[in-house]
Structure formats: C-alpha cells, structure tokens
Amino acid sequence: MGGLSIGQVAERTGLSVHALRFYEREGLLADPVRRESNGRRVYSEDDVDWLTMCIKFRSSGMPLDTIRKYTELVRQGVGNEADRLALLKSHQDFVRAQIEELNECLNVITWKVDIYQQHVDAGTADCLWVTPSTQAASEAS
C-alpha cells in the first residue's frame, strides 16, 4: 500500500487536484498530508477513506466549515465522542429534512409533468386543440 500521488487520489475520489489542495488548506484532512523529500504530497489509503467520507458529507450539504469542525474533533483524539455524535446526528436530521423536502418538490413537479404530458399527448393527437382557451389554461399553470 505505497502512498498515492495527488493525481491518483484525484482520480480515485473524483475530486480535482485543485480541490484536494484546497481541502488540505482548509483543514479538512484529519492529519496533514505527508510529503516526499521533494515536497510532493503522499496520500495513504486512510486519507482516501477520509476524503470519501468528506465527499459524502459535502454531497449531502454539510458546509466545509462543519466538516472542519468535525475534523478538529477527530484530530483532538479521544474524549469528545459525544460532540462528534451530536454533530453527526444533527447532520443526519438535516439530510432527512432535505430528503423530505425533495420528495415534496418531486410530488409537485410530477403533478405538473403529468398535466403537461396529457396536454402534449392530446396536442399530438389533434393539434387543432390549441385554441385561445387552452392558451389561457396553459398560462395559468
């Protein structure tokens, strides 16, 4: 399990090399990335795992700031598990709320899609149905 270059990590995580350096500057990595003698970054499998977790956090809407806070808790070591738990639970709630909200939106959108689908199906069957009265109806929607 030799170390990985930044390019390899970019490929494996889907983050850009820019983003990887950015995340490091922002203090999102549990431990500072090791360097080769020439100064180049060497990532471990653990770093990749950590980044994978960070990506999950990010793509579920956790701000970088919160990820940083979590990172700091982990860096501090043992003793603050309750804090980490609280942070994670709060994010869990946030994600659940997001999903619920999205489901509501999806319902509305689906309702609208269905209406238009009927409209379009009808219109394809007989284009003469397009009249001023259907126009008024379509503008109201």
Place this chain on the structure above:
Amino acid sequence: MGGLSIGQVAERTGLSVHALRFYEREGLLADPVRRESNGRRVYSEDDVDWLTMCIKFRSSGMPLDTIRKYTELVRQGVGNEADRLALLKSHQDFVRAQIEELNECLNVITWKVDIYQQHVDAGTADCLWVTPSTQAASEAS
C-alpha cells in the same frame, strides 16, 4: 380580488422583499408585476402561486437560469408545451437523482452515528474504557 403588497407577498411566500425584487429583475415572474400609480408593486394571487412554484423549483436545486427559461416558455404562450414538458422531466430526473444520492449519504452517516452511539453509550456506562487503544480506534474512523 385585491392585490398584495410586496411585504405581504414576502410574508406569505417566505421570500424576502429583496429576493422578490431580485426575482423580478431576473425575469422569473410570468408577467411583469403590476404597479400602483405611485410605482409600488401589486401582486395577484396568481403571482403568489407562481412564486410558490418557483420556490419549489429552487429548493429542489433548479438554477435561476433554468427557472427563467421555463418562465420564458410560459410567457411565449401556447405551442411549446413539449419544451416545457422536457424541461420539467429533466428536472424531475435531477431531483430523483438527488434523493437517491442523499439516501446513500444518509446510510453512511447513519452507520457512523450508530458506531458513535455505541461508543458513547459504552463510555457513559464506564468512562475508564477511554484508553490509548480506544483512541487509536477512534482516530481511524
């Protein structure tokens, strides 16, 4: 029925008056908001309905630009229902993908929450369990 002031619309939609003016400037309203003789905006119930829809779009991640495109289609009037449908369907897919992604994230987060919950429960039961070996385990997570 009687028109609504910008403040009333803000209250009813949850958008700020700033945001309402901003949305109007950005061309997100189906028809330009009517004005009183003194220049103040007068919103109709239809405007509120439209805004409610826009809010659903926004909160499900549709960029303002896309909302504007949709608005323009509606403004053009009858004849482009297929385009509107395509736009809506594409967003529908997008929202579904988001929900799926969030569910995946939720699984990972829940898994982590459970681990910490056990940790913390155990720690509360007996704080002496906090030892260098547990520290190593916690840092790996």
Place this chain on the structure above:
DNA sequence: CTAGAAGCTAGAGCGCTGTCTAAGTCAAGT
C-alpha cells in the same frame, strides 16, 4: 539533453444566490 507531464505555492476569479446600502418617495397617525 530535452520535452512534456505532473507537482508545488499563493492568490485571483467565478457562478450562484441573495443581501444590503444609499438616497429618496409616500401614506397614515398624533
């Protein structure tokens, strides 16, 4: 030996979505 790919740092720039400011108008209450 050299070209090209990959890495480095510091910092500027960008797209999105508001949010706020400045400077002023208007209507109602006391």
Place this chain on the structure above:
DNA sequence: ACTTGACTTAGACAGCGCTCTAGCTTCTAG
C-alpha cells in the same frame, strides 16, 4: 408639521465552494 415605517430604484457587496492562473520545480521517457 412631524415622525414612523413601508415602499421605490440601481447597484455594490458577501459567502460559499471551488477553479484556474502564474510562475516555478521536479520527474520520467525518449
């Protein structure tokens, strides 16, 4: 008449999360 507060405009500014550039070094292959 004066105050209060809600409204108007155009445009500046802000926060987030990257993304890219400039200018440089270092490695690798031919």
